[in-house]
Amino acid sequence: MGTTPSTEPTALRAVGLRKRYGDVHAVNGVDLSIAPGEVVTILGPNGAGKSTTVNMILGLTRPDSGEVAVFGRSPAQAVKEGRIGAVLQEGALLEDATVGEIVGMVASLHRKPLTVEEALRRAGVEDLRRRRSTKLSGGQKQRVRFAVAMVSDPDLLLLDEPTAGMDVTTRREFWKSMRSFTALGRTVIFATHHLEEAEEHADKVVFLKKGVVVADGSIDQVRTLAASRTLRAVIPGVVRETVLALPSVDRAEVFGEKVEVVSSNSDETLRALLAAFPEAHGIEVAGVGLDEVFFALTADGSAK
Amino acid sequence: MKSGYLALELRRALRQPGTLLFVVGFPGAFYLLETLIFETQIPGDGPYPAPVIVLPAMTAWGVLLAGMLIGTSVVNERAAGWQRQLRLTPLSGVGYLMGKGAVGMLVALFPPMVVALVAGLVRGVRLEPGSWLVLLLLVWLGGLPFALLGLLIGQTTGKDNVQQVTIVGMLVLAIFGGMFMPLDTLPAWFTSVGHFTPSYWLTEIARSAVLPDQDVLPAGGVLVAWTLVLGSAVTWRYRHDSGRS
Numbered sequence: 001m002g003t004t005p006s007t008e009p010t011a012l013r014a015v016g017l018r019k020r021y022g023d024v025h026a027v028n029g030v031d032l033s034i035a036p037g038e039v040v041t042i043l044g045p046n047g048a049g050k051s052t053t054v055n056m057i058l059g060l061t062r063p064d065s066g067e068v069a070v071f072g073r074s075p076a077q078a079v080k081e082g083r084i085g086a087v088l089q090e091g092a093l094l095e096d097a098t099v100g101e102i103v104g105m106v107a108s109l110h111r112k113p114l115t116v117e118e119a120l121r122r123a124g125v126e127d128l129r130r131r132r133s134t135k136l137s138g139g140q141k142q143r144v145r146f147a148v149a150m151v152s153d154p155d156l157l158l159l160d161e162p163t164a165g166m167d168v169t170t171r172r173e174f175w176k177s178m179r180s181f182t183a184l185g186r187t188v189i190f191a192t193h194h195l196e197e198a199e200e201h202a203d204k205v206v207f208l209k210k211g212v213v214v215a216d217g218s219i220d221q222v223r224t225l226a227a228s229r230t231l232r233a234v235i236p237g238v239v240r241e242t243v244l245a246l247p248s249v250d251r252a253e254v255f256g257e258k259v260e261v262v263s264s265n266s267d268e269t270l271r272a273l274l275a276a277f278p279e280a281h282g283i284e285v286a287g288v289g290l291d292e293v294f295f296a297l298t299a300d301g302s303a304k
Numbered sequence: 305m306k307s308g309y310l311a312l313e314l315r316r317a318l319r320q321p322g323t324l325l326f327v328v329g330f331p332g333a334f335y336l337l338e339t340l341i342f343e344t345q346i347p348g349d350g351p352y353p354a355p356v357i358v359l360p361a362m363t364a365w366g367v368l369l370a371g372m373l374i375g376t377s378v379v380n381e382r383a384a385g386w387q388r389q390l391r392l393t394p395l396s397g398v399g400y401l402m403g404k405g406a407v408g409m410l411v412a413l414f415p416p417m418v419v420a421l422v423a424g425l426v427r428g429v430r431l432e433p434g435s436w437l438v439l440l441l442l443v444w445l446g447g448l449p450f451a452l453l454g455l456l457i458g459q460t461t462g463k464d465n466v467q468q469v470t471i472v473g474m475l476v477l478a479i480f481g482g483m484f485m486p487l488d489t490l491p492a493w494f495t496s497v498g499h500f501t502p503s504y505w506l507t508e509i510a511r512s513a514v515l516p517d518q519d520v521l522p523a524g525g526v527l528v529a530w531t532l533v534l535g536s537a538v539t540w541r542y543r544h545d546s547g548r549s
Binding site for chain 2: 058059060079080082084085086088090092093094095096097101102104105106107108109110111145148149152
Protein backbone atom coordinates (compact mmCIF):
# COMPACT_ATOMS: atom_id res chain seq x y z
CA MET A 1 0.00 0.00 0.00
CA GLY A 2 1.36 3.39 -0.93
CA THR A 3 1.50 6.20 1.54
CA THR A 4 0.36 9.70 0.75
CA PRO A 5 1.22 12.97 2.45
CA SER A 6 -1.27 13.75 5.19
CA THR A 7 -1.99 17.15 3.65
CA GLU A 8 -3.52 15.51 0.59
CA PRO A 9 -6.08 12.86 1.38
CA THR A 10 -6.09 9.74 -0.73
CA ALA A 11 -8.70 9.66 -3.44
CA LEU A 12 -9.76 6.29 -2.18
CA ARG A 13 -8.84 4.29 0.84
CA ALA A 14 -10.52 0.98 1.53
CA VAL A 15 -9.58 -1.15 4.48
CA GLY A 16 -10.59 -4.76 5.05
CA LEU A 17 -13.65 -4.78 2.80
CA ARG A 18 -15.71 -7.91 3.10
CA LYS A 19 -19.05 -8.88 1.65
CA ARG A 20 -20.69 -12.25 1.52
CA TYR A 21 -23.89 -13.37 -0.17
CA GLY A 22 -25.06 -16.52 1.51
CA ASP A 23 -22.10 -18.89 1.50
CA VAL A 24 -20.21 -16.96 -1.16
CA HIS A 25 -17.53 -14.55 -0.05
CA ALA A 26 -17.87 -12.11 -2.95
CA VAL A 27 -15.21 -9.85 -1.45
CA ASN A 28 -13.02 -11.27 1.24
CA GLY A 29 -10.75 -8.64 2.73
CA VAL A 30 -9.81 -6.04 0.11
CA ASP A 31 -7.51 -3.11 0.89
CA LEU A 32 -7.03 -0.32 -1.61
CA SER A 33 -5.16 2.95 -1.52
CA ILE A 34 -5.39 5.19 -4.55
CA ALA A 35 -3.79 8.60 -4.85
CA PRO A 36 -5.47 11.54 -6.58
CA GLY A 37 -4.75 11.57 -10.31
CA GLU A 38 -4.09 7.84 -10.60
CA VAL A 39 -5.79 5.69 -13.19
CA VAL A 40 -6.23 2.31 -11.62
CA THR A 41 -7.78 -0.79 -13.02
CA ILE A 42 -9.30 -3.58 -11.03
CA LEU A 43 -8.55 -6.59 -13.14
CA GLY A 44 -10.09 -9.95 -12.58
CA PRO A 45 -12.06 -12.76 -14.17
CA ASN A 46 -15.83 -12.85 -13.96
CA GLY A 47 -16.98 -13.46 -10.42
CA ALA A 48 -13.76 -12.09 -8.90
CA GLY A 49 -15.69 -9.54 -6.86
CA LYS A 50 -15.00 -6.51 -9.06
CA SER A 51 -18.57 -5.23 -9.18
CA THR A 52 -19.15 -5.83 -5.50
CA THR A 53 -15.98 -3.88 -4.73
CA VAL A 54 -17.05 -1.03 -7.00
CA ASN A 55 -20.51 -0.98 -5.44
CA MET A 56 -19.05 -0.81 -1.95
CA ILE A 57 -16.79 2.09 -2.95
CA LEU A 58 -19.87 3.88 -4.23
CA GLY A 59 -21.90 3.13 -1.12
CA LEU A 60 -24.48 1.19 -3.15
CA THR A 61 -23.61 -1.98 -1.28
CA ARG A 62 -22.94 -1.94 2.42
CA PRO A 63 -19.84 -3.95 3.34
CA ASP A 64 -20.24 -6.62 6.04
CA SER A 65 -17.06 -5.22 7.51
CA GLY A 66 -14.34 -2.79 6.56
CA GLU A 67 -14.33 0.87 5.69
CA VAL A 68 -14.28 3.05 2.62
CA ALA A 69 -13.17 6.66 2.51
CA VAL A 70 -13.38 8.74 -0.66
CA PHE A 71 -11.34 11.93 -0.33
CA GLY A 72 -11.54 11.32 3.40
CA ARG A 73 -15.34 11.16 3.41
CA SER A 74 -17.93 8.46 3.49
CA PRO A 75 -19.12 7.34 0.06
CA ALA A 76 -22.57 8.80 0.76
CA GLN A 77 -21.07 12.19 1.58
CA ALA A 78 -18.82 12.09 -1.48
CA VAL A 79 -21.84 11.25 -3.66
CA LYS A 80 -23.79 14.11 -2.12
CA GLU A 81 -20.97 16.51 -2.93
CA GLY A 82 -20.85 15.25 -6.50
CA ARG A 83 -17.24 14.09 -6.14
CA ILE A 84 -17.95 10.56 -7.40
CA GLY A 85 -19.30 9.69 -10.80
CA ALA A 86 -19.90 6.16 -11.98
CA VAL A 87 -20.82 4.11 -15.00
CA LEU A 88 -22.38 0.99 -13.57
CA GLN A 89 -22.67 -2.32 -15.29
CA GLU A 90 -26.45 -2.23 -15.50
CA GLY A 91 -26.94 1.49 -15.05
CA ALA A 92 -29.85 2.30 -17.29
CA LEU A 93 -31.22 5.29 -19.04
CA LEU A 94 -34.85 6.36 -18.93
CA GLU A 95 -36.65 4.92 -21.91
CA ASP A 96 -39.10 7.74 -22.34
CA ALA A 97 -36.66 10.64 -22.17
CA THR A 98 -34.09 12.19 -24.47
CA VAL A 99 -30.36 12.20 -23.84
CA GLY A 100 -30.42 15.94 -23.12
CA GLU A 101 -33.29 15.57 -20.66
CA ILE A 102 -31.62 12.74 -18.75
CA VAL A 103 -28.27 14.48 -18.45
CA GLY A 104 -30.00 17.79 -17.67
CA MET A 105 -32.08 16.23 -14.91
CA VAL A 106 -29.08 14.61 -13.26
CA ALA A 107 -27.24 17.93 -13.58
CA SER A 108 -30.10 19.71 -11.82
CA LEU A 109 -29.69 17.41 -8.81
CA HIS A 110 -26.04 18.35 -8.31
CA ARG A 111 -24.67 21.49 -6.72
CA LYS A 112 -21.95 22.43 -9.17
CA PRO A 113 -22.67 20.56 -12.36
CA LEU A 114 -21.18 21.00 -15.78
CA THR A 115 -23.53 22.37 -18.38
CA VAL A 116 -25.35 19.70 -20.32
CA GLU A 117 -23.49 20.74 -23.49
CA GLU A 118 -20.15 20.36 -21.76
CA ALA A 119 -20.96 16.92 -20.34
CA LEU A 120 -22.21 15.69 -23.71
CA ARG A 121 -19.17 17.15 -25.45
CA ARG A 122 -16.76 15.46 -23.06
CA ALA A 123 -18.46 12.13 -23.61
CA GLY A 124 -18.46 12.75 -27.37
CA VAL A 125 -22.24 12.58 -27.75
CA GLU A 126 -23.20 16.23 -28.29
CA ASP A 127 -24.97 15.26 -31.52
CA LEU A 128 -27.30 12.90 -29.64
CA ARG A 129 -28.87 15.49 -27.38
CA ARG A 130 -32.38 15.24 -28.82
CA ARG A 131 -32.29 11.49 -29.31
CA ARG A 132 -34.59 9.23 -27.27
CA SER A 133 -32.53 6.76 -25.29
CA THR A 134 -34.38 3.85 -26.90
CA LYS A 135 -32.97 4.96 -30.27
CA LEU A 136 -29.32 4.64 -29.21
CA SER A 137 -26.90 1.88 -30.10
CA GLY A 138 -25.14 -0.02 -27.32
CA GLY A 139 -21.96 2.01 -27.64
CA GLN A 140 -23.87 5.30 -27.73
CA LYS A 141 -25.81 4.31 -24.63
CA GLN A 142 -22.61 3.62 -22.79
CA ARG A 143 -21.21 7.02 -23.71
CA VAL A 144 -24.41 8.76 -22.65
CA ARG A 145 -24.04 7.00 -19.32
CA PHE A 146 -20.50 8.33 -19.25
CA ALA A 147 -21.97 11.83 -19.74
CA VAL A 148 -24.42 11.18 -16.88
CA ALA A 149 -21.49 10.12 -14.69
CA MET A 150 -19.46 13.19 -15.61
CA VAL A 151 -22.08 15.89 -15.35
CA SER A 152 -21.43 16.40 -11.64
CA ASP A 153 -17.82 17.18 -12.58
CA PRO A 154 -16.52 14.45 -10.26
CA ASP A 155 -12.98 14.06 -8.95
CA LEU A 156 -13.25 10.28 -8.92
CA LEU A 157 -14.81 8.27 -11.69
CA LEU A 158 -15.64 4.58 -11.33
CA LEU A 159 -16.28 2.54 -14.42
CA ASP A 160 -17.52 -1.01 -14.11
CA GLU A 161 -16.68 -2.91 -17.32
CA PRO A 162 -17.23 0.31 -19.26
CA THR A 163 -16.62 -1.08 -22.73
CA ALA A 164 -18.73 -4.23 -22.41
CA GLY A 165 -20.76 -4.62 -25.58
CA MET A 166 -18.84 -1.99 -27.53
CA ASP A 167 -17.27 -2.62 -30.90
CA VAL A 168 -13.65 -1.74 -31.57
CA THR A 169 -14.34 1.74 -32.94
CA THR A 170 -16.64 2.86 -30.12
CA ARG A 171 -14.24 1.34 -27.63
CA ARG A 172 -11.45 3.51 -29.00
CA GLU A 173 -13.68 6.59 -28.96
CA PHE A 174 -14.69 5.83 -25.40
CA TRP A 175 -11.13 5.63 -24.15
CA LYS A 176 -10.33 8.83 -25.98
CA SER A 177 -13.06 10.61 -24.00
CA MET A 178 -11.82 8.99 -20.83
CA ARG A 179 -8.25 10.20 -21.48
CA SER A 180 -9.37 13.80 -21.79
CA PHE A 181 -10.96 13.36 -18.37
CA THR A 182 -7.83 11.93 -16.77
CA ALA A 183 -5.79 14.66 -18.43
CA LEU A 184 -7.52 17.04 -16.00
CA GLY A 185 -5.79 15.23 -13.14
CA ARG A 186 -8.89 13.31 -12.10
CA THR A 187 -8.82 9.87 -10.56
CA VAL A 188 -10.28 6.94 -12.42
CA ILE A 189 -10.90 3.41 -11.25
CA PHE A 190 -12.14 0.93 -13.78
CA ALA A 191 -12.97 -2.71 -13.51
CA THR A 192 -12.33 -4.94 -16.48
CA HIS A 193 -11.41 -8.44 -17.49
CA HIS A 194 -9.59 -7.24 -20.61
CA LEU A 195 -5.86 -7.40 -20.10
CA GLU A 196 -5.26 -5.07 -23.07
CA GLU A 197 -7.47 -2.33 -21.62
CA ALA A 198 -5.58 -2.46 -18.36
CA GLU A 199 -2.29 -2.41 -20.20
CA GLU A 200 -3.21 0.53 -22.40
CA HIS A 201 -5.08 2.79 -20.05
CA ALA A 202 -4.05 2.27 -16.45
CA ASP A 203 -1.09 3.44 -14.36
CA LYS A 204 -1.63 0.81 -11.76
CA VAL A 205 -3.35 -2.53 -11.59
CA VAL A 206 -5.06 -4.32 -8.77
CA PHE A 207 -5.55 -8.01 -9.49
CA LEU A 208 -8.59 -9.44 -7.87
CA LYS A 209 -9.43 -13.11 -7.68
CA LYS A 210 -12.09 -14.83 -5.61
CA GLY A 211 -12.66 -11.66 -3.64
CA VAL A 212 -9.01 -11.22 -2.68
CA VAL A 213 -6.32 -8.89 -4.02
CA VAL A 214 -3.73 -11.31 -5.38
CA ALA A 215 -1.38 -8.63 -6.62
CA ASP A 216 -1.19 -4.89 -6.62
CA GLY A 217 1.29 -3.64 -9.10
CA SER A 218 2.56 -1.28 -11.68
CA ILE A 219 1.53 -1.39 -15.28
CA ASP A 220 4.97 -2.69 -16.31
CA GLN A 221 4.22 -5.90 -14.54
CA VAL A 222 1.10 -6.29 -16.62
CA ARG A 223 3.00 -5.43 -19.78
CA THR A 224 5.41 -8.28 -19.14
CA LEU A 225 2.58 -10.61 -18.39
CA ALA A 226 0.60 -9.49 -21.39
CA ALA A 227 3.64 -10.14 -23.56
CA SER A 228 3.59 -13.79 -22.49
CA ARG A 229 2.41 -16.35 -25.00
CA THR A 230 1.01 -19.79 -24.74
CA LEU A 231 2.81 -22.26 -26.99
CA ARG A 232 1.28 -25.61 -27.86
CA ALA A 233 2.88 -28.46 -29.74
CA VAL A 234 2.72 -32.20 -30.20
CA ILE A 235 6.06 -33.86 -29.38
CA PRO A 236 6.27 -37.67 -29.28
CA GLY A 237 8.17 -38.98 -26.26
CA VAL A 238 8.49 -35.60 -24.59
CA VAL A 239 9.71 -35.15 -21.01
CA ARG A 240 8.41 -32.22 -18.94
CA GLU A 241 11.77 -31.40 -17.36
CA THR A 242 13.37 -30.89 -20.78
CA VAL A 243 10.62 -28.52 -21.82
CA LEU A 244 10.88 -26.57 -18.56
CA ALA A 245 14.57 -26.12 -19.15
CA LEU A 246 13.98 -24.30 -22.45
CA PRO A 247 14.70 -20.55 -22.37
CA SER A 248 11.98 -18.08 -21.17
CA VAL A 249 9.64 -20.85 -20.09
CA ASP A 250 7.56 -19.88 -17.06
CA ARG A 251 5.39 -22.90 -16.95
CA ALA A 252 4.97 -26.19 -18.79
CA GLU A 253 2.34 -28.90 -18.86
CA VAL A 254 2.56 -32.22 -20.63
CA PHE A 255 -0.50 -34.31 -21.48
CA GLY A 256 0.76 -37.44 -23.23
CA GLU A 257 2.36 -36.11 -26.37
CA LYS A 258 0.78 -32.68 -26.06
CA VAL A 259 2.81 -29.89 -24.56
CA GLU A 260 1.57 -26.55 -23.32
CA VAL A 261 4.10 -23.89 -22.39
CA VAL A 262 3.74 -20.37 -21.12
CA SER A 263 6.66 -18.31 -22.27
CA SER A 264 7.73 -14.76 -21.61
CA ASN A 265 9.52 -14.72 -24.97
CA SER A 266 7.82 -17.09 -27.35
CA ASP A 267 10.24 -16.50 -30.26
CA GLU A 268 13.18 -17.60 -28.18
CA THR A 269 11.35 -20.55 -26.67
CA LEU A 270 10.06 -21.71 -30.02
CA ARG A 271 13.51 -21.67 -31.65
CA ALA A 272 14.99 -23.66 -28.81
CA LEU A 273 12.06 -26.04 -28.78
CA LEU A 274 12.43 -26.81 -32.48
CA ALA A 275 16.17 -27.32 -32.06
CA ALA A 276 15.66 -29.70 -29.16
CA PHE A 277 12.67 -31.54 -30.67
CA PRO A 278 12.89 -31.54 -34.50
CA GLU A 279 9.92 -33.91 -34.59
CA ALA A 280 7.60 -31.36 -32.91
CA HIS A 281 4.49 -30.56 -34.96
CA GLY A 282 1.04 -28.99 -34.71
CA ILE A 283 2.58 -25.85 -33.24
CA GLU A 284 0.31 -23.05 -32.06
CA VAL A 285 1.25 -19.76 -30.44
CA ALA A 286 -1.45 -17.67 -28.75
CA GLY A 287 -1.68 -14.69 -26.41
CA VAL A 288 -2.22 -15.63 -22.79
CA GLY A 289 -5.61 -15.26 -21.19
CA LEU A 290 -6.34 -13.72 -17.89
CA ASP A 291 -6.28 -17.13 -16.25
CA GLU A 292 -2.65 -17.70 -17.24
CA VAL A 293 -1.72 -14.26 -15.98
CA PHE A 294 -3.32 -14.97 -12.68
CA PHE A 295 -1.62 -18.30 -12.48
CA ALA A 296 1.71 -16.65 -13.17
CA LEU A 297 1.06 -13.99 -10.57
CA THR A 298 -0.01 -16.31 -7.83
CA ALA A 299 2.79 -18.75 -8.67
CA ASP A 300 5.24 -15.85 -8.53
CA GLY A 301 3.89 -14.72 -5.22
CA SER A 302 4.20 -18.13 -3.61
CA ALA A 303 7.69 -18.71 -5.01
CA LYS A 304 9.08 -15.53 -3.48
CA MET B 305 -32.86 21.51 -6.48
CA LYS B 306 -35.54 18.91 -7.09
CA SER B 307 -37.53 20.95 -9.57
CA GLY B 308 -35.55 19.52 -12.48
CA TYR B 309 -36.40 16.02 -11.30
CA LEU B 310 -40.09 16.81 -10.89
CA ALA B 311 -40.26 18.56 -14.25
CA LEU B 312 -38.86 15.54 -16.07
CA GLU B 313 -41.09 13.14 -14.14
CA LEU B 314 -44.09 15.17 -15.20
CA ARG B 315 -43.00 15.39 -18.81
CA ARG B 316 -42.48 11.64 -18.88
CA ALA B 317 -45.96 11.05 -17.44
CA LEU B 318 -47.43 13.20 -20.21
CA ARG B 319 -45.47 11.21 -22.75
CA GLN B 320 -47.50 8.08 -22.18
CA PRO B 321 -50.72 9.05 -23.90
CA GLY B 322 -52.15 5.55 -23.65
CA THR B 323 -51.82 5.30 -19.90
CA LEU B 324 -52.86 8.90 -19.42
CA LEU B 325 -55.96 8.53 -21.55
CA PHE B 326 -56.85 5.36 -19.67
CA VAL B 327 -56.45 6.96 -16.24
CA VAL B 328 -58.07 10.26 -17.09
CA GLY B 329 -60.75 9.11 -19.48
CA PHE B 330 -61.74 5.64 -18.29
CA PRO B 331 -63.56 6.67 -15.07
CA GLY B 332 -65.56 9.26 -17.03
CA ALA B 333 -66.57 6.72 -19.66
CA PHE B 334 -67.33 4.16 -16.99
CA TYR B 335 -69.48 6.73 -15.20
CA LEU B 336 -71.58 7.18 -18.32
CA LEU B 337 -72.01 3.45 -18.79
CA GLU B 338 -72.86 2.75 -15.15
CA THR B 339 -75.44 5.49 -14.92
CA LEU B 340 -77.19 4.06 -17.98
CA ILE B 341 -77.15 0.52 -16.55
CA PHE B 342 -78.33 1.49 -13.11
CA GLU B 343 -81.09 3.69 -14.46
CA THR B 344 -82.73 0.71 -16.15
CA GLN B 345 -81.87 -1.83 -13.44
CA ILE B 346 -83.08 0.08 -10.40
CA PRO B 347 -85.48 2.73 -11.65
CA GLY B 348 -86.44 5.23 -9.01
CA ASP B 349 -85.31 2.85 -6.26
CA GLY B 350 -83.46 5.10 -3.85
CA PRO B 351 -83.87 8.71 -2.89
CA TYR B 352 -81.28 9.77 -5.48
CA PRO B 353 -81.13 9.14 -9.21
CA ALA B 354 -78.38 6.94 -10.61
CA PRO B 355 -76.21 9.80 -11.98
CA VAL B 356 -75.90 11.21 -8.46
CA ILE B 357 -75.27 7.84 -6.77
CA VAL B 358 -72.57 6.83 -9.23
CA LEU B 359 -70.82 10.24 -9.25
CA PRO B 360 -68.84 9.95 -5.97
CA ALA B 361 -67.98 6.29 -6.62
CA MET B 362 -66.47 7.04 -10.02
CA THR B 363 -64.48 10.09 -8.86
CA ALA B 364 -63.07 7.82 -6.15
CA TRP B 365 -62.23 5.12 -8.74
CA GLY B 366 -60.34 7.76 -10.74
CA VAL B 367 -57.98 8.76 -7.94
CA LEU B 368 -57.50 5.14 -6.87
CA LEU B 369 -56.43 4.30 -10.42
CA ALA B 370 -54.01 7.21 -10.70
CA GLY B 371 -52.45 6.48 -7.32
CA MET B 372 -51.99 2.75 -7.62
CA LEU B 373 -50.46 2.93 -11.09
CA ILE B 374 -47.39 4.68 -9.63
CA GLY B 375 -46.12 1.24 -8.66
CA THR B 376 -45.57 0.15 -12.25
CA SER B 377 -43.22 3.00 -13.04
CA VAL B 378 -41.27 2.48 -9.80
CA VAL B 379 -40.81 -1.20 -10.64
CA ASN B 380 -39.74 -0.44 -14.20
CA GLU B 381 -37.14 2.06 -13.05
CA ARG B 382 -35.77 -0.32 -10.49
CA ALA B 383 -35.58 -3.17 -12.98
CA ALA B 384 -33.81 -0.93 -15.49
CA GLY B 385 -31.19 0.13 -12.94
CA TRP B 386 -32.28 3.76 -13.05
CA GLN B 387 -32.82 3.87 -9.28
CA ARG B 388 -29.21 2.82 -8.72
CA GLN B 389 -28.07 5.58 -11.04
CA LEU B 390 -30.12 8.08 -9.02
CA ARG B 391 -28.56 6.81 -5.83
CA LEU B 392 -25.31 8.24 -7.17
CA THR B 393 -26.81 11.72 -7.10
CA PRO B 394 -27.72 13.93 -4.13
CA LEU B 395 -31.38 12.98 -4.64
CA SER B 396 -32.35 10.98 -1.57
CA GLY B 397 -34.48 7.87 -1.71
CA VAL B 398 -37.20 9.74 0.12
CA GLY B 399 -36.93 12.53 -2.44
CA TYR B 400 -37.30 10.00 -5.22
CA LEU B 401 -40.40 8.45 -3.66
CA MET B 402 -41.90 11.86 -2.95
CA GLY B 403 -41.38 12.89 -6.56
CA LYS B 404 -43.09 9.76 -7.81
CA GLY B 405 -45.95 10.28 -5.36
CA ALA B 406 -46.31 13.96 -6.25
CA VAL B 407 -46.59 13.28 -9.96
CA GLY B 408 -49.12 10.52 -9.28
CA MET B 409 -51.15 12.90 -7.14
CA LEU B 410 -50.99 15.54 -9.84
CA VAL B 411 -52.31 13.08 -12.41
CA ALA B 412 -55.00 12.07 -9.88
CA LEU B 413 -56.46 15.59 -10.07
CA PHE B 414 -57.84 15.02 -13.54
CA PRO B 415 -59.95 11.82 -13.61
CA PRO B 416 -62.44 13.12 -11.00
CA MET B 417 -62.68 16.37 -12.96
CA VAL B 418 -63.59 14.47 -16.09
CA VAL B 419 -66.19 12.44 -14.18
CA ALA B 420 -67.63 15.64 -12.74
CA LEU B 421 -67.77 17.26 -16.18
CA VAL B 422 -69.54 14.25 -17.67
CA ALA B 423 -71.96 14.21 -14.72
CA GLY B 424 -72.75 17.92 -14.99
CA LEU B 425 -72.77 18.36 -18.76
CA VAL B 426 -74.01 15.01 -20.03
CA ARG B 427 -76.10 13.59 -17.21
CA GLY B 428 -77.39 16.91 -15.93
CA VAL B 429 -76.32 16.46 -12.31
CA ARG B 430 -76.84 19.72 -10.44
CA LEU B 431 -74.86 20.50 -7.28
CA GLU B 432 -74.03 23.72 -5.48
CA PRO B 433 -70.81 25.15 -7.03
CA GLY B 434 -69.20 24.75 -3.61
CA SER B 435 -70.18 21.08 -3.45
CA TRP B 436 -68.42 20.35 -6.74
CA LEU B 437 -65.26 21.90 -5.37
CA VAL B 438 -65.53 20.10 -2.05
CA LEU B 439 -66.10 16.82 -3.88
CA LEU B 440 -63.01 17.23 -6.04
CA LEU B 441 -60.85 18.42 -3.16
CA LEU B 442 -61.91 15.70 -0.70
CA VAL B 443 -61.65 12.86 -3.16
CA TRP B 444 -58.26 14.11 -4.33
CA LEU B 445 -56.87 14.38 -0.78
CA GLY B 446 -58.38 10.98 -0.07
CA GLY B 447 -56.24 9.66 -2.91
CA LEU B 448 -53.07 10.03 -0.83
CA PRO B 449 -53.23 6.53 0.74
CA PHE B 450 -53.60 5.09 -2.75
CA ALA B 451 -50.54 6.91 -4.03
CA LEU B 452 -48.69 5.46 -1.03
CA LEU B 453 -50.11 2.04 -1.81
CA GLY B 454 -48.80 2.45 -5.36
CA LEU B 455 -45.34 3.25 -3.98
CA LEU B 456 -45.51 0.24 -1.67
CA ILE B 457 -46.44 -2.00 -4.61
CA GLY B 458 -43.52 -0.49 -6.49
CA GLN B 459 -41.16 -1.30 -3.63
CA THR B 460 -42.34 -4.83 -2.98
CA THR B 461 -43.11 -6.34 -6.38
CA GLY B 462 -41.01 -7.13 -9.42
CA LYS B 463 -41.38 -6.73 -13.13
CA ASP B 464 -43.05 -10.12 -13.52
CA ASN B 465 -45.83 -9.61 -10.99
CA VAL B 466 -46.39 -5.88 -10.60
CA GLN B 467 -49.12 -5.89 -13.24
CA GLN B 468 -51.10 -8.69 -11.60
CA VAL B 469 -50.75 -7.28 -8.09
CA THR B 470 -51.84 -3.84 -9.25
CA ILE B 471 -54.83 -5.02 -11.27
CA VAL B 472 -56.10 -7.51 -8.70
CA GLY B 473 -55.55 -4.96 -5.94
CA MET B 474 -57.44 -2.29 -7.85
CA LEU B 475 -60.39 -4.55 -8.60
CA VAL B 476 -60.67 -5.92 -5.06
CA LEU B 477 -60.43 -2.44 -3.58
CA ALA B 478 -62.92 -1.04 -6.07
CA ILE B 479 -65.47 -3.80 -5.49
CA PHE B 480 -65.30 -3.70 -1.69
CA GLY B 481 -65.15 0.07 -1.80
CA GLY B 482 -68.49 0.15 -3.58
CA MET B 483 -67.00 1.87 -6.59
CA PHE B 484 -68.41 -0.35 -9.33
CA MET B 485 -71.65 -1.40 -7.62
CA PRO B 486 -73.32 0.42 -4.75
CA LEU B 487 -72.70 -1.82 -1.73
CA ASP B 488 -76.37 -1.78 -0.70
CA THR B 489 -77.15 -3.71 -3.89
CA LEU B 490 -74.77 -6.49 -2.78
CA PRO B 491 -74.94 -8.96 0.15
CA ALA B 492 -74.29 -7.32 3.51
CA TRP B 493 -70.90 -9.00 4.01
CA PHE B 494 -69.49 -6.89 1.18
CA THR B 495 -70.11 -3.82 3.32
CA SER B 496 -68.62 -5.52 6.38
CA VAL B 497 -65.44 -6.35 4.51
CA GLY B 498 -65.50 -2.93 2.84
CA HIS B 499 -65.05 -1.20 6.19
CA PHE B 500 -61.52 -2.61 6.34
CA THR B 501 -60.47 -1.15 3.03
CA PRO B 502 -59.34 2.42 2.41
CA SER B 503 -61.36 2.42 -0.81
CA TYR B 504 -64.66 2.13 1.07
CA TRP B 505 -63.82 5.28 2.96
CA LEU B 506 -62.65 7.06 -0.16
CA THR B 507 -66.09 6.46 -1.69
CA GLU B 508 -67.65 7.56 1.59
CA ILE B 509 -65.72 10.82 1.72
CA ALA B 510 -66.75 11.55 -1.87
CA ARG B 511 -70.38 10.77 -1.01
CA SER B 512 -70.21 13.20 1.91
CA ALA B 513 -69.72 16.02 -0.57
CA VAL B 514 -72.63 14.98 -2.77
CA LEU B 515 -75.27 13.51 -0.45
CA PRO B 516 -76.52 15.69 2.39
CA ASP B 517 -77.01 12.91 4.95
CA GLN B 518 -73.33 11.83 4.94
CA ASP B 519 -70.81 12.89 7.55
CA VAL B 520 -67.28 13.71 6.36
CA LEU B 521 -65.49 13.09 9.65
CA PRO B 522 -65.44 9.28 10.03
CA ALA B 523 -64.26 8.78 6.47
CA GLY B 524 -61.70 11.57 6.83
CA GLY B 525 -60.39 10.07 10.07
CA VAL B 526 -60.04 6.58 8.64
CA LEU B 527 -58.26 7.87 5.52
CA VAL B 528 -55.81 9.86 7.63
CA ALA B 529 -55.12 6.67 9.58
CA TRP B 530 -54.57 4.74 6.33
CA THR B 531 -52.22 7.48 5.15
CA LEU B 532 -50.16 7.16 8.32
CA VAL B 533 -50.09 3.36 8.16
CA LEU B 534 -49.15 3.18 4.48
CA GLY B 535 -46.71 6.07 4.84
CA SER B 536 -44.93 4.19 7.64
CA ALA B 537 -44.94 1.01 5.58
CA VAL B 538 -43.33 2.79 2.63
CA THR B 539 -40.72 4.40 4.89
CA TRP B 540 -39.99 1.15 6.70
CA ARG B 541 -39.67 -0.73 3.46
CA TYR B 542 -37.35 1.93 2.08
CA ARG B 543 -35.05 1.71 5.11
CA HIS B 544 -35.13 -2.07 5.06
CA ASP B 545 -34.38 -2.10 1.36
CA SER B 546 -31.35 0.16 1.46
CA GLY B 547 -30.03 -1.54 4.59
CA ARG B 548 -30.10 -4.94 2.99
CA SER B 549 -28.22 -4.23 -0.20
